[in-house]
Amino acid sequence: xxxxxxxxxxxxxxxxxxxxxxxxxxxxxxxxxxxxxxxxxxxxxxxxxxxxxxxxxxxxxxxxxxxxxxxxxxxxxxxxxxxxxxxxxxxxxxxxxxxxxxxxxxxxxxxxxxxxxxxxxxxxxxxxxxxxxxxxxxxxxxxxxxxxxxxxxxxxxxxxxxxxxxxxxxxxxxxxxxxxxxxxxxxxxxxxxxxxxxxxxxxxxxxxxxxxxxxxxxxxxxxxxxxxxxxxxxxxxxxxxxxxxxxxxxxxxxxxxxxxxxxxxxxxxxxxxxxxxxxxxxxxxxxxxxxxxxxxxxxxxxxxxxxxxxxxxxxxxxxxxxxxxxxxxxxxxxxxxxxxxxxxxxxxxxxxxxxxxxxxxxxxxxxxxxx
Amino acid sequence: xxxxxxxxxxxxxxxxxxxxxxxxxxxxxxxxxxxxxxxxxxxxxxxxxxxxxxxxxxxxxxxxxxxxxxxxxxxxxxxxxxxxxxxxxxxxxxxxxxxxxxxxxxxxxxxxxxxxxxxxxxxxxxxxxxxxxxxxxxxxxxxxxxxxxxxxxxxxxxxxxxxxxxxxxxxxxxxxxxxxxxxxxxxxxxxxxxxxxxxxxxxxxxxxxxxxxxxxxxxxxxxxxxxxxxxxxxxxxxxxxxxxxxxxxxxxxxxxxxxxxxxxxxxxxxxxxxxxxxxxxxxxxxxxxxxxxxxxxxxxx
Amino acid sequence: xxxxxxxxxxxxxxxxxxxxxxxxxxxxxxxxxxxxxxxxxxxxxxxxxxxxxxxxxxxxxxxxxxxxxxxxxxxxxxxxxxxxxxxxxxxxxxxxxxxxxxxxxxxxxxxxxxxxxxxxxxxxxxxxxxxxxx
Numbered sequence: 001x002x003x004x005x006x007x008x009x010x011x012x013x014x015x016x017x018x019x020x021x022x023x024x025x026x027x028x029x030x031x032x033x034x035x036x037x038x039x040x041x042x043x044x045x046x047x048x049x050x051x052x053x054x055x056x057x058x059x060x061x062x063x064x065x066x067x068x069x070x071x072x073x074x075x076x077x078x079x080x081x082x083x084x085x086x087x088x089x090x091x092x093x094x095x096x097x098x099x100x101x102x103x104x105x106x107x108x109x110x111x112x113x114x115x116x117x118x119x120x121x122x123x124x125x126x127x128x129x130x131x132x133x134x135x136x137x138x139x140x141x142x143x144x145x146x147x148x149x150x151x152x153x154x155x156x157x158x159x160x161x162x163x164x165x166x167x168x169x170x171x172x173x174x175x176x177x178x179x180x181x182x183x184x185x186x187x188x189x190x191x192x193x194x195x196x197x198x199x200x201x202x203x204x205x206x207x208x209x210x211x212x213x214x215x216x217x218x219x220x221x222x223x224x225x226x227x228x229x230x231x232x233x234x235x236x237x238x239x240x241x242x243x244x245x246x247x248x249x250x251x252x253x254x255x256x257x258x259x260x261x262x263x264x265x266x267x268x269x270x271x272x273x274x275x276x277x278x279x280x281x282x283x284x285x286x287x288x289x290x291x292x293x294x295x296x297x298x299x300x301x302x303x304x305x306x307x308x309x310x311x312x313x314x315x316x317x318x319x320x321x322x323x324x325x326x327x328x329x330x331x332x333x334x335x336x337x338x339x340x341x342x343x344x345x346x347x348x349x350x351x352x353x354x355x356x357x358x359x360x361x362x363x364x365x366x367x368x369x370x371x
Numbered sequence: 372x373x374x375x376x377x378x379x380x381x382x383x384x385x386x387x388x389x390x391x392x393x394x395x396x397x398x399x400x401x402x403x404x405x406x407x408x409x410x411x412x413x414x415x416x417x418x419x420x421x422x423x424x425x426x427x428x429x430x431x432x433x434x435x436x437x438x439x440x441x442x443x444x445x446x447x448x449x450x451x452x453x454x455x456x457x458x459x460x461x462x463x464x465x466x467x468x469x470x471x472x473x474x475x476x477x478x479x480x481x482x483x484x485x486x487x488x489x490x491x492x493x494x495x496x497x498x499x500x501x502x503x504x505x506x507x508x509x510x511x512x513x514x515x516x517x518x519x520x521x522x523x524x525x526x527x528x529x530x531x532x533x534x535x536x537x538x539x540x541x542x543x544x545x546x547x548x549x550x551x552x553x554x555x556x557x558x559x560x561x562x563x564x565x566x567x568x569x570x571x572x573x574x575x576x577x578x579x580x581x582x583x584x585x586x587x588x589x590x591x592x593x594x595x596x597x598x599x600x601x602x603x604x605x606x607x608x609x610x611x612x613x614x615x616x617x618x619x620x621x622x623x624x625x626x627x628x629x630x631x632x633x634x635x636x637x638x639x640x641x642x643x644x645x646x647x648x649x650x651x652x653x654x655x656x657x658x659x660x661x662x663x664x665x666x667x668x669x670x671x672x
Numbered sequence: 673x674x675x676x677x678x679x680x681x682x683x684x685x686x687x688x689x690x691x692x693x694x695x696x697x698x699x700x701x702x703x704x705x706x707x708x709x710x711x712x713x714x715x716x717x718x719x720x721x722x723x724x725x726x727x728x729x730x731x732x733x734x735x736x737x738x739x740x741x742x743x744x745x746x747x748x749x750x751x752x753x754x755x756x757x758x759x760x761x762x763x764x765x766x767x768x769x770x771x772x773x774x775x776x777x778x779x780x781x782x783x784x785x786x787x788x789x790x791x792x793x794x795x796x797x798x799x800x801x802x803x804x805x806x
Contacts, residue, residue, distance in 0.1 A: 247698035254730055255696070269573050272730060272761035276769055279732040283699070340733060340769040367566070576760035583780055607764070610772030614763040616756065616779035 029062055032077045036061075039081040042240065042256055044088075053088065057081040078262060086237065119182075127177035135170045142167055172201035179225045191215050192222050199229045204239075213241070217293050217311045218357060238298040244310070245291045250282040253294045257308060260296045264304045264366050274306060274364050277341040281310045281360050284337050289314025289357065305346075305365040310358075317352040324350065396509040401449040403495060404488060412441045415480075415487045424479045427470045436463065444484060448513050453520050460521045464528035477525045478518065485514040547578035553585040554655050555617075556648075560593035568604035575608060579617045586655040587612055590648050592623030602635045609642055618658055619643065622651035680705050682712055687719040688789055689751075690782070696729050702738045710745045718751045720789035724782055726757030736771040743776045752792050753777065756785040 036057050037050070044050040061068075061077045068076045128136060141147050149160040149167070156163070176196040180187065187193055195215045198206040207213070216226045230241070240260065242253045254275040261274045278294065285292035292312030299305040317323045323338050338360075342348040347363040404411065416437045419425055425433065439459070447456045464477070492510060496503035548556045557575050575587065589608070591597070597605070609619045621644045624632075632639060645651045679701055682691045691709050713721060723739065725731065731739075743753035754777045758766070766772055777792075779785040 247700045251696050251698045258729070267573070269761045269764050272759075272765045273768060275730045276732050276765040279730050279734075280769070283732070283734060286699075337733065340771075343770065344765065344768050367569070572764060573760065576763055580760055580780070583784075585780070585784070607767045607772065611760075611763040611767045614758045614766060614772065614778050615760065616758075616781075616784055 026062060026065065028073055029058060029065060029077075032061065032074060033058065035074060036077050036081050038255055039078055039259060040085060042252075042259070043082075043085045049088075053081070053084050057084050060084070075262065078259070082237065082263075123178055123181040126181040127174055130177040131170065131173060135173070138163070138166060139170050139174070169201060172197055175200045175229065176225075179228065183221070183225070185221055188221060189219065192219060195219075195222055196225055196229065199226050213293060213295050213309065214311050214357075214359065217291065218313045223291075240296050242294045242296070243291070244282050244285045244294055244312070247286060250279055250286060253282040254278045257294075257296055257306070260298060261306045261364070264298060264306055266306075266364075266366055270364065270367060273344045274308075277344040277362060277364075278308060278310075280337045280341040281308070281362070284358075284360075285310060285312040285314070288312070292357075299363070299365075303365060305363055307361065307363045309362075310360045313357045316354040316356055317350065317358055318354060320350050320352055396506055397448065397513070400492065400506060400510060401445055403492070404445050404448070407491065408441065408445075411487060411491055412437055415441065415484050418483045418487060419480050422479065422483070424476045424483075425467075425472065427467075427472055439463075440480070440484065444481075444488075444517060447517055448510075451513070453516065456517060456520050457524050460524035461528050464525045465532075468529055468532050474522070474525055474529065478522045481518045481521045485518060489514070547574050549578075549582045549584075550588075550652070553583060553659055554652075555579065555582055555584040555587045556590060556652075557587060558590045558593060562596070563594060563601045563604070565600050565604075568601055572604060572608045572611065576611055576615060579612060579615050584617050586618050586620065586658050588620045588622055588648070588651045588655055590623045590651065591621065591628070592625075592648065594623075594628075597628045597631050599635050602632050602637050605632075606637055606642075620645055620651045620654055620658075622646065622648045680708075682709060684712075684716055684718070687793065688722060688786070689713060689716065689718045689720070690722045690724070692724040692727075694727050696727075697735075699734055702735060706738050706742050706745075709742055710749070713746050713749050713751050718746075719793045721746050721751050721753045722782060722785040722789065723753065723755045724757045724785075725755060725762075726759065726781070728759075728762065731758065731762050731766050731771070733769065733771060736766060739776055752789060754779050754785045754788050754792075756781050 033054070037054050040050045040053045040057065044053060057077065057080050060080050061073070064076065064080075065073065128139075131139070138152065141152060142149070149163040153160045153163045176193065179196075187196075191210065192215070194210045195207075195212045198210050198212050199216075216222050240256055242256050243249065244253060257278040258271045258275040261271050266274065282294060285294075289312030292310060292314070295309045295311075297307045297309070299307055324342060325339065338350065341360075341362065344364075345362040346365050347361075349361045350358065351361075352358040416433060419433070419437070425436075428436065440463070443456055443459045447453060467477075489507065489510065492506055493503065496506050546558070548558070550556050555575070555578055557571070557578075559571070563571070575589075578584065579587065589605070591605075594601075605621070609621075612619045619642070621642055624644050624646075629639065629644075643654070645654055679695055679697060680691060680693050682689055684690075689709070689712055691705075693705070697705065709721070709723075712718070721742070723742065725739075728735065739755055743755075746753045756779045758778060777788065779788045
């Protein structure tokens, strides 16, 4: 990773806060620290990197404080934080484009490096063996012999673009096969490989086709493998995934939903409405299922909105109609989970299959968005 | 407009324009327009004056705007980048729409510029009729694209401004009035649709916090009708106000509307309803702990 | 007192307890808050409880239910509860969710909450004092 930690002359980097980036006398900016930290924190897992980004954002917001209209400072800060994160990703991405040549598949060095290196090699060999003859040749010609895509295209009579695409697909497959080899596991279902492949290549359309999100909820192996694959894929700003297992995840989910909706320009009431609905739905997952995921996606068509899809691997709802009727409750609640969330949303659908799990899809459009 | 059709008809007799031709000719053309910028711009400004377009602008503004439009125009011809022009057109629209400039004026000046420039090209190339035709063939589609962009941007911007004004009017039409300390009145006047009802609720709730209101009187004397949606919003407003610690009194409930509410299943017994605004205000004062008038008893606290 | 002091604070003021929630709580933190508060009501023989929820971003069915539970348990222990500081957005979302008619007394803010308790509790306190009860 070539992304170097940034230091600021007036700020001690050991201080993991961000508060000290704001000189006294800027109460508005200081008040933004929590939200900025959330925005950054939801995108960057490394704490020290996140702290640096928070500080960088605050420095920018401070500089702009005078220019920003009153009341707009928070949205300005959110936008700035996103930009700061995005530009870090761009840097990382550039580094990564060249990275696969040398270190793509190498885990961080540890004391057992030697042993690991050998296991690693075996895994790579096994992964390579799973590729087709043609895929192997292509990969070796490009990565090892260093022949560029144009030369390869001329040899095979296709275009450089096509060869590059093929290389990308092959690398995506190699990553999947490598992870499987490291795990020493054979995928339990026929769906695993296509799903992992779709995740590995970062192809959203393909992921939808194979219903990747759903599968990851249901399949433990794929859930485990999806993390390194998703981390590696193109970071996308308009979709976030929040794994839901514990009480704390409910809070994280509604925060993320609120923040996504804020980016769509929702009114403050609708932000709370969205957060409340998410809270209800996420709680259902924690109460009734082992695990689930909330996928929040920004919509632009036919106008600005937010779609939230909550999936779990629970027992399923035997009678969806009844569950949507007021007063239905199987745990010690008020029976408002599903019907309440439905009242808060513009569109709401529940699909459930006994023994397999439940998917709740809900959409909220920005008000005044309709022409 | 007519010149355009005649010319393109005539172009049928000559070798058709190809892409390369356009690529070669446009730079020449742009160079010509840059070279004669001052003269052409003045001629254009003169024509605008003659046709009495943009009479809402002062001569200084005119000079500034025409220079700027001219340069943008030539730039778009050169680069083919419509975005720059779009940006400029929106910007221009934003400034001139409040002064009542009409769509036909904006389209008019751009068409005038197109024609002024076309004429100058005509003069320059008139000796070589074949070349002239090719020049015009390269120029016209580009020029029309520009005219189109400006018109569309202008209309879009105007619609946006109109929508904004409507929103502002809406806001004005549902004022939350602080009558005295801790007491708000919300007179509902006119037809309530879903959107407005929601807006009104939000305004009221924010008002409760701002004015630290303890009692709210919602007067619906001015609302002609109440349907299920509005009734629903009314109930929601009462409940939400209560959650913020404020009591709601509803006044001006006509027998018809009361009947409607009951039919819709609204439990009126849970709502504090009082016939007229005066009675509502007296009740509000009582709730706030003020003695209303005449009574000998002191206030409860 | 196993509640993280950063999340909530429970202060005693005369016959009242003032409980402030300082940040969004998850369900288990909410339940712990309920236990701590009810416990303190008993220990201090409080006559009134103010719960300040101004910092809550959301009051969903669970949060509302917890507040209702606290009020009910406090009542059984002889204390009046008033919830203060529900924000406009939160109030509307609660109503849309169907929690609008939850049976808890509410007031705008701390000051109003205290005024409410003085009205609701003071007469009884006066009676108690006359009868020689604490």
